[in-house]
């Protein structure tokens with residue numbers, strides 16, 4: 001069995017080797033579906049991408065004329081350095097998600113392929129509910145690593161990552177409900193053959 005590294009260590013290596021660009025390509029279909037759902041009205045909004053990687057979603061969202069502010073947060077200094085080099089306009093913060101809160105709460109928090117890298121994902125969902133979101137605000141997350149997506153079960157071994165928390169859809173929905181979210185719902189995007197699709201979970205405060 002190969003030695004497993006912490007998620008931030010692995011993603012810093014990915015930033016150095018250019019593998020972050022592959023995430024942009026592979027995650028785009030699901031992210032576009034999440035943003036289309038969350039930004040279905042032309043109302044002004046403020047945005048945080050939790051676990052933003054190289055910042056590609058922040059750059060994309062900030063081009064929306066209704067976007068008042070866009071912040072990217074990631075635990076990898078190397079990912080954040082890349083994001084800042086490509087985009088000096090928006091704000092990027094290198095920090096653990098559980099250790100940070102915005103100065104002002106926002107209307108939309110988005111996160112793609114991040115929360116299962118935490119030992120206890122309930123903690124980050126509750127933290128965002130309490131400390132990041134304004135009343136009426138929305139959290140929307142996308143996950144490819146979950147119990148019903150059987151082909152993903154080997155990823156911790158394949159990628160050599162020490163923390164990857166494998167949970168069924170029902171647990172993710174329960175985390176949202178237990179944090180206090182309302183109108184919680186989930187669906188899957190891009191399912192085909194043995195791929196169950198990206199699990200999207202969302203709710204409002």
Ligand SMILES: C[S@@+](CC[C@H](N)C(=O)[O-])C[C@H]1O[C@@H](n2cnc3c(N)ncnc32)[C@H](O)[C@@H]1O
Pocket residue numbers: 007008011012023024027050051052053054073074075076079095096097098111112113114117118
């Ligand atoms: C699979 S990548 C996804 C990046 C980006 N969302 C995308 O779709 O391209 C996961 C990201 O989450 C970050 N991450 C993982 N655990 C974190 C934590 N506890 N705090 C902050 N960032 C974290 C990693 O550094 C990495 O950039």
